[in-house]
Amino acid sequence: MTDARTADQRIDPDSGLPILAMPRDGLPVVVDTAEALSECIRELGDGTGPLAIDTERAQSFHYSAKAYLLQFRRADAGTWLIDPEAFEPSPGADADFTALREATSSAEWIIHAATQDLPCLVEDGLWPTSLFDTELAGRLLGLPRVGLGPLVEKYFGLHLLKEHSAADWSTRPLPQDWIAYAALDVELLVELRDLLEEELDKAGKLEWAHQEFDHLVEVYRTPAPPRVEPWRRTNGIHAVRSRRGLALVRALWTHRDQLALDLDKAPGKIVQDKAITELAATITKDNHKVPGPREMDTVMGFHHRLAKRYREHWLEACHEVAGLPAADLPSLQVAHDGPPQPRSWQRSRPEAWKHWQQVRPAANALAAELSMPPENLVSPDALRRLVWDPLPSVDAQAISERLAEHDVRPWQRTLLSPVLSAALRAE
Structure with missing residues (x-):
């Protein structure tokens, strides 16, 4: 392929492929005025065919997972980059993109890895009525590498640069090479979608893909509810073996989260998870002395610049936990809204354990036969829920009905049951 996108003829030394260096239409401007947004909406609304979409975030730098740049491309409209912050009525308030949503609502949206982008798009008031996820299509086809870069290499023989994927996209003004990078992420999505659809059709998997895409549209139409006890997701928490130790994780996490919100910084930039759980793990019994300044000084993570600056917050958290009565300490057992992990079933639920040993290998074998990852054939959670409670019958109809209760799509149930x-x- 030789056009404006590869005019400089740079070659990637690892793949030996030409580098996708520049959008075919040149660098787009970043839309940050009301007049430019009106023009963008008009052009995208008048465009034809599906709409390619991507977002750029800055979760490694900021507290929020919001988008700091929105990228769109559509035939007869070209590529448009929108700065969402420029349209916030006040810092942190949501921009009003109602007109943009209405102008594009009839188009099929093409997103690579939609589960990553849809949450922040919905946060901006943007959601699709029809979707094509190029990453998910690659998974259903059983492709070994489904990142956007590998797919561009496979289908177009071009190398897509990804050096700015972890950049701080809140930076303004955006450097020109970042603008090129952002525009190139939607440059070939329409063409890629068409090629993947053709392969899905040939493989007899196109209807499966449509059901998966429709499911994503439905699931991500509204923002996800807040997590229950989000502090339990702190990395390294498995090493904390006492209830008072867990209380310290909770207190440190809560102080850090409030600081991160106030400072608009990624929590890990203030103090890392590892430091929190390492300090909490020193409490080996519920009545054990809570660590103080001396113990904190032995944990390297509390020596980093921001961790030292806010040292009084960590010491306050320790003080709070030292005074907690036993009744207020968190449980060692995580509350589940479904079955626990199967490793604990053999003694507590032997019948479920037996059935798990039968259905899991069967599902994995079917996924291999269909050339797709097992989790795309059926989620592990749905498979666990299938056998956790006794089935009224083990015939295919009863199994299909149980799977339907747990969001398993019709194509999956037809194959699995x-x-x-x-x-x-x-036996």
């Missing part, structure tokens, strides 16, 4: 029924009938 007879296979799992046969596995459960086998």
